[in-house]
Amino acid sequence: MELGKNNLIAFDPERGPDDLTGFTVGKDWMPLGFSSNGGAQGAATVFAGYGISSAELKYDDYAVSNVKDRVAIVFEGTPDGDNPHGQFAQAGQIRFKAAAARAAGARALLIIASEDRLSDDRLSRLAYDNAGEAGIPSALISRQMASRVLGDLAGLQKIADARSSNRRYSTGRNLSVIV
Secondary structure (H helix, E strand, O other): OOOOOOOEEEEOOOOOOOOOOEOOEOOOEEEOOOOOOOEEEEEEEEEOOOOOEEOOOOEEHHHOOOOOOOEEEEEOOOOOOOOOOOOOOOOOOHHHHHHHHHHOOOOEEEEEOOOOOHHHOHHHOOOOOOOOOOOOOEEEEOHHHHHHHHOOHHHHHHHHHHOOOOOOOEEEEEEEEEO
């Protein structure tokens, strides 16, 4: 599997800071192997916690984050951390996050890498998994890129981990995402 030629994530030039126009694929972000081809031109960005939606667990990040027709930005992982037996283990899987974002009406999903260096994150390795497409453009973004778009990641991590219903956060920035 290899990257296509027209992959792009950039601030909307009319609304984004002039000095932060584009991000480099492979350094700042990487499409996920199951991403759908497509794009979201000049779409508003919204932080949506961990991007988990589970009726069984009575937990829905999208109930408090309006992502309809926007780019959803979520943390990799779950509120349980790395616990493979935690209550969010299944709902926190990457495909479930993509399905939840799509069901909530997101135009694209950006997942914040758990590692400081994008290349160290297991999701940064472009691979096809034979389980079909996500239904929306989906990519892994570096923590540095996420900070440029969202601001204080440590503060947002605390908000996401608190699992409170007071987590609405629109970035006020628009991105174009083409995968």
